[in-house]
Amino acid sequence: AQSVAQPEDQVNVAEGNPLTVKCTYSVSGNPYLFWYVQYPNRGLQFLLKYITGDNLVKGSYGFEAEFNKSQTSFHLKKPSALVSDSALYFCAVRDPLSGGYNKLIFGAGTRLAVHP
């Protein structure tokens, strides 16, 4: 079955330190991978996506993600965390069995808490 896994329910980081939010995927064929962020009482917002090309993808708000095919991972990273980065982060993969339609399968989410 196509899926993504986010192994950490919560990640705690001190402001100014680098952050990593982990995601692994299980997809047949070439994956289309995404990161979304959800702030309290808001809808999800797109951060970045990987379809093909460079393994390091840059996105909004200074975030980037590294695609690693051998480890089937797509970890979200930021060199220096801000308190305002505190939110719920979702990894997602486009379902290749949806026949080319834009059906996304989301992970369970990881709560990022950045402490001053």
Place this chain on the structure above:
Amino acid sequence: DAGVIQSPRHEVTEMGQEVTLRCKPISGHDYLFWYRQTMMRGLELLIYFNNNVPIDDSGMPEDRFSAKMPNASFSTLKIQPSEPRDSAVYFCASSPGREGGKLFFGEGSRLTVL
């Protein structure tokens, strides 16, 4: 750009009542998705449309749930009759097909069924 517009933002109703949630997608987007978010089950895809046609409704939990998209600028998700376990935040999202999976979410409709 107005973004995806959902109404109502909050709905409190009693068990057995009919609930209708509404969504206006971003103009020009040819995909529309309905998701449900709860603490226990996370984010679940209920149904999605492409060019107003339902493509996959396998996530619709029961016959009590129905969704329509009568035109490109409007969709509804209806629950009849509602039950307390339907309490959740319901999100509508739209996407232009050319963006390959980039979804634009509305602010959500928080439903509480007493």
